Amino acid sequence: MLAVRNLNFGYExxxxxxxxxxxxAHEGDIIWLRGPNGCGKTTLLRIIAQLIEADCEIYYEGRNxxxxxxxLSQLSYIPVEPYLFDYLTGQENANFIRALFDIPEEQFNQExxxxxDGFQMNHALKQFVQEYSLGMRHKLYWSSVxxxxxxxxxxxxxxxxxxxxxxxxxxQMLTDRAKxxxxxxxxxxxxxxxxxxxxxxxxxxxxxxxxxxxEYAKKEAENYV
Numbered sequence: 001m002l003a004v005r006n007l008n009f010g011y012e013x014x015x016x017x018x019x020x021x022x023x024x025a026h027e028g029d030i031i032w033l034r035g036p037n038g039c040g041k042t043t044l045l046r047i048i049a050q051l052i053e054a055d056c057e058i059y060y061e062g063r064n065x066x067x068x069x070x071x072l073s074q075l076s077y078i079p080v081e082p083y084l085f086d087y088l089t090g091q092e093n094a095n096f097i098r099a100l101f102d103i104p105e106e107q108f109n110q111e112x113x114x115x116x117d118g119f120q121m122n123h124a125l126k127q128f129v130q131e132y133s134l135g136m137r138h139k140l141y142w143s144s145v146x147x148x149x150x151x152x153x154x155x156x157x158x159x160x161x162x163x164x165x166x167x168x169x170x171x172q173m174l175t176d177r178a179k180x181x182x183x184x185x186x187x188x189x190x191x192x193x194x195x196x197x198x199x200x201x202x203x204x205x206x207x208x209x210x211x212x213x214x215e216y217a218k219k220e221a222e223n224y225v
Contacts, residue, residue, distance in 0.1 A: 007056035019207035035204035049077040075152040082141035086130035097144040115143035135161040155186040
């Protein structure tokens with residue numbers, strides 16, 4: 001279980017973004033994090049990923065993660081813009097990510113190969129990433145980072161650069177990971193797809209966090225996500 005307790009944060013002292021919010025997330029959850037633009041969705045993911053320091057307590061499997069390092073080995077984060085090197089090929093970028101996270105080679109080759117095949121990206125692995133479209137960059141980054149098979153997966157607009165076929169492939173990947181016990185939290189403006197795969201919906205409004213039922217989320221998603 002992941003728990004965030006009493007999160008207070010703002011980029012400006014007199015303009016709090018979060019006002020003491022708390023929530024819990026469990027193995028197998030697929031959580032759609034939504035709310036108006038600028039409400040702090042990306043910031044919340046980055047706080048959980050230990051990329052931003054904030055006034056809060058984060059617990060994972062009952063342990064208070066005061067320095068955050070304990071959670072990083074169990075967490076994968078896919079941002080809006082993938083962290084890739086333009087001057088390296090797709091395969092070289094994948095190899096770098098494998099080495100960076102110390103992913104066992106056999107595991108990496110199996111998982112990376114399966115996802116790259118599914119995304120039909122084998123033909124592009126020898127190309128320099130500077131030649132890639134944004135969708136291709138995301139497919140490469142997905143396949144490389146998720147080869148870690150971590151227990152927590154955070155994703156910021158993971159489907160927006162994909163065509164419908166790739167969206168279906170990616171959503172099935174996440175569903176399969178959740179069934180295997182992973183906790184997934186994602187942000188997306190694709191309402192129909194998000195409602196289809198999410199098991200829970202958390203909504204940020206005016207610095208507070210609310211849980212929405214599927215029926216409420218379906219009704220209100222026409223206004224904003």
